[in-house]
């Protein structure tokens with residue numbers, strides 16, 4: 001991310017102007033949530049000047065100006081979002097010195113090695129219940145220059161998040177799913193846990209390192225999963241363990257319908273319905289690890305029994 005932090009911070013501060021000019025929203029008051037998945041009857045969204053984001057107190061989404069550009073203009077990649085904001089507010093266009101198009105392949109491996117070598121300089125993941133062994137297993141590193149935890153997705157694409165400011169960045173490169181390589185070798189007995197965020201998947205692995213899990217990074221990436229199902233002709237089973245909020249639930253429902261169409265078993269479940277405070281798997285891990293483990297064991301066992309029975313039945317049908 002060769003553009004300066006100051007430049008991005010400056011663009012982020014245009015959020016109130018953006019809301020006013022392009023949404024006729026006065027950011028001093030609560031307003032209707034901008035999440036298209038959330039039908040917000042009472043205005044639940046509020047602008048935070050401290051973080052330069054707007055946050056929904058009902059479905060919990062947080063948007064900065066670039067997220068809104070993605071939603072409003074369908075622009076997925078960060079570079080083009082930055083250019084768009086610069087354009088809208090007459091700012092000088094940024095100078096990126098990495099290749100600008102997603103189809104130009106960038107090899108990030110030396111960057112991963114650099115970040116991995118600095119992994120002990122941040123205890124951010126440990127503070128979220130993810131230990132160093134897991135971090136090492138998944139080659140997760142720390143970029144001290146940008147104060148970001150760096151999660152490689154593959155050689156040419158990574159996801160990074162700030163340790164203090166909650167900022168999230170996806171590198172150049174196509175939006176792949178985190179850990180999607182496990183789908184290369186699955187069969188009809190396998191149960192794959194699909195989560196929204198990498199830290200959610202890591203939270204499951206923190207409980208049971210044999211669990212098979214992939215993470216979407218962003219709910220809209222579910223389309224990549226459908227593509228893979230068709231491309232690889234997958235016949236495994238998916239557990240849809242999205243966040244327990246309206247966006248998560250609405251995507252679970254849509255995904256379930258699509259999986260039926262594809263002839264693939266999917267199970268929309270929540271592993272955290274009996275938690276008091278947690279809205280996602282990582283919060284649950286921190287709130288009560290034992291309870292989360294019991295929930296996971298319970299569902300995992302039940303679902304595997306179900307799958308085994310279904311597969312036996314299918315074989316039986318075949319013999320007839």
Ligand SMILES: [Zn+2]
Nearest residue numbers: 033038056059
């Ligand atoms: Zn909302």
